[in-house]
Amino acid sequence: MRMYDIILKKRRGLVLTAEEINFFIEQYSRDKIPDYQAAALLMAIFFRGLDAEETAALTLAMANSGDRADLSSIPGLKVDKHSTGGVGDKTTLVLIPMVAAAGVPVAKMSGRGLGHTGGTIDKLESISGFRVNLDPEEFISQVNNIKAAVVAQTGQLAPADKKLYALRDVTATVDSIPLIASSVMSKKIAAGADAIVLDVKTGCGAFMRETEDAFKLARTMVSIGKRVNLPTVALITDMDQPLGNAVGNALEVKEAILTLQGKGPSDLEELCLALGSQMLLAAKKVKTDKEGRQLLLELLKNGKALQKFKDIISAQGGQVEVFDNPELLSKADLIKSVKASSDGYILGIHAEMIGNAAMLSGAGRETKDAEVDLRAGIVLHKKIGDKISAGDTLAVLYTNRPEKEAEIIRIIQEAFISGSQKPFLPPLIHGIVK
Numbered sequence: 001m002r003m004y005d006i007i008l009k010k011r012r013g014l015v016l017t018a019e020e021i022n023f024f025i026e027q028y029s030r031d032k033i034p035d036y037q038a039a040a041l042l043m044a045i046f047f048r049g050l051d052a053e054e055t056a057a058l059t060l061a062m063a064n065s066g067d068r069a070d071l072s073s074i075p076g077l078k079v080d081k082h083s084t085g086g087v088g089d090k091t092t093l094v095l096i097p098m099v100a101a102a103g104v105p106v107a108k109m110s111g112r113g114l115g116h117t118g119g120t121i122d123k124l125e126s127i128s129g130f131r132v133n134l135d136p137e138e139f140i141s142q143v144n145n146i147k148a149a150v151v152a153q154t155g156q157l158a159p160a161d162k163k164l165y166a167l168r169d170v171t172a173t174v175d176s177i178p179l180i181a182s183s184v185m186s187k188k189i190a191a192g193a194d195a196i197v198l199d200v201k202t203g204c205g206a207f208m209r210e211t212e213d214a215f216k217l218a219r220t221m222v223s224i225g226k227r228v229n230l231p232t233v234a235l236i237t238d239m240d241q242p243l244g245n246a247v248g249n250a251l252e253v254k255e256a257i258l259t260l261q262g263k264g265p266s267d268l269e270e271l272c273l274a275l276g277s278q279m280l281l282a283a284k285k286v287k288t289d290k291e292g293r294q295l296l297l298e299l300l301k302n303g304k305a306l307q308k309f310k311d312i313i314s315a316q317g318g319q320v321e322v323f324d325n326p327e328l329l330s331k332a333d334l335i336k337s338v339k340a341s342s343d344g345y346i347l348g349i350h351a352e353m354i355g356n357a358a359m360l361s362g363a364g365r366e367t368k369d370a371e372v373d374l375r376a377g378i379v380l381h382k383k384i385g386d387k388i389s390a391g392d393t394l395a396v397l398y399t400n401r402p403e404k405e406a407e408i409i410r411i412i413q414e415a416f417i418s419g420s421q422k423p424f425l426p427p428l429i430h431g432i433v434k
């Protein structure tokens with residue numbers, strides 16, 4: 001088999017066999033195929049696409065390229081959750097303890113942030129002492145003892161995806177539906193759960209800007225799940241404005257704690273209830289979505305979900321005092337309010353611009369290996385539909401980069417779009433694919 005022939009076949013729009021796809025992934029993983037040939041195939045796939053069978057074959061080949069987590073010593077159905085990435089998306093921090101408090105084991109492997117989107121592992125590291133690297137035995141035994149653990153995903157999980165993703169990043173081939181779907185699902189399959197709940201974001205802060213594309217991506221991933229016998233359900237959710245109010249690591253942990261105390265922003269709580277009840281359904285803990293929501297609401301009200309978050313933080317060495325004294329999640333030195341310049345209503349908050357402003361404040365990574373400032377970020381004080389008067393605080397900036405202050409404030413101001421008519425509120429959940 002020759003890589004040249006595989007590239008030519010896809011360039012002509014023909015369907016690749018599973019053998020050809022396996023050959024590509026195996027040889028590329030072992031550095032036997034050069035980046036220029038892999039890049040040529042990626043570009044051919046970008047333009048010609050992959051059918052359902054090819055996409056499933058690519059997913060499995062990548063899932064099999066490294067270790068597979070073995071969660072079989074954890075009794076019960078294990079449900080994983082994945083978000084395609086957004087701004088202010090701290091749902092995992094709220095969902096893990098909520099679902100674990102309902103008695104469903106959660107063995108979660110999470111990633112770090114890149115570009116304008118954040119990552120759960122960076123957020124958790126803003127809690128002093130929290131260990132994101134547990135060895136596999138400790139990981140499993142923590143899930144068996146307290147029903148939940150969250151660790152950084154290792155490079156040994158779907159390493160072919162890691163290598164290909166880096167190549168896609170520099171060859172303008174990231175935003176291809178079959179490539180995104182196989183990338184996400186290969187990691188989920190390797191992570192070993194029994195069912196997956198996906199949060200596919202749509203809007204200006206998401207990979208998929210158009211809702212129709214988000215549905216296509218969701219359908220592709222759900223269909224991969226069916227083909228490999230991994231029950232998968234996807235919610236398509238809004239990322240036209242940031243989720244909740246806080247954007248930035250320590251600020252988001254604080255907001256997650258507030259949400260578990262029943263005092264969080266309503267959009268964040270609503271999304272956590274919707275995703276959480278799907279996780280309980282997938283784990284066969286409840287029979288209906290309504291039953292799932294009721295159970296989760298009860299766990300928020302009686303403090304059991306909050307207690308579960310404390311147990312997780314404590315088990316992984318984090319400073320539990322942050323629950324009673326959130327100021328320990330220390331703030332940046334420079335704190336500046338961004339003010340409204342006229343009266344009216346908020347019509348839109350450009351999520352990607354807020355994500356970029358947060359990145360400039362130090363909260364995100366411009367490149368893969370950049371350091372993040374866990375204390376930096378932005379807290380929104382207004383959301384779409386809110387009435388404003390000139391001089392009202394739209395958002396507060398937290399940064400340790402005084403030299404960037406003017407630039408960040410300008411971006412935040414531009415991200416807020418206002419007008420005189422009260423707008424219709426955008427739906428938080430666009431639909432479900434199962």
Ligand code: URA
Nearest residue numbers: 084179180181183184
């Ligand atoms: N997230 C992933 O894991 N892979 C992609 O290709 C895009 C987003």
